[in-house]
Amino acid sequence: MIAQLNRSFNRLADHQDAGILLLRLTIGILLLFHGVAKIEHGVGWIVQMLQAAGLPGFIAYGVYIGEVVAPILIILGVFTRVSGLIAALTLVVATLMVGIGNFFTLTKVGAWALEVEALYFFGGLIITLVGSGRYSVVSNPDYR
Template identity: 65%
Template sequence: MLTRFNTAVAHSDFGRLLLRLTFGILMLFHGVSKAQHGIGWISAMLDAKGIPGFIAYGVFIGEIVAPILIIIGVLTRPAALVYAFNLLVATLLVGMGRFFSLTDVGAWALETEALYFFGGLSIMFLGAGRYALGANSRWS
């Protein structure tokens, strides 16, 4: 029975597609919000840390361009690396004070950031799979 189940659900390319769609779409919401409401607060945060504020525009690459590439499966591995790097920078900017903290329900305070970061790394290591615009090419 277990063998039949394993055979029935053994669709690694569909799993890759589901992973790409999930993480790509969820991050795209963050990017669209920043496009609608601006990134002045990120720029101000960078300025306060002595980092040039124009670097804040990189968030559009990490939260709009990279997720779109991940969703469609073109340049998936490099886009996933950019995606993960974006999460790392965001966590370093706003989350480090919560590194050793738990929420009221016992979750790690940086749980969401870690989920996105490791999701990006997983996509980078797995690649796009067969269900992608760049499938079976160097562009996937």
């Protein structure tokens, strides 16, 4: 009986391409909010942090690629694997810049202080590994 229920549920829930689309939309849209904030408020504070660390300030403008361009491409399913990797690497850089001190920190409710960054990082990495799926703006001739 349990096996039959499991098979029935699996038939109902077996929509891998819809799952990939949902993942792409979730990671892309939520990461894009961060990019929109950078568009509205600028990246001056990032420039200052980079310069304080002895790095050239113009590197800060790369955040627009990682938090605006890549998420839009992820949402659309265009250059999805590359965009997923760019998003993941953007989170590595962001974590190294502002969150590395929280690596071994838990919040008051017992959550890892970097769990949001980890979700974006692994979401981008998963998108890199699975690609756009069937539902994308550009058809993928290599899709199996």
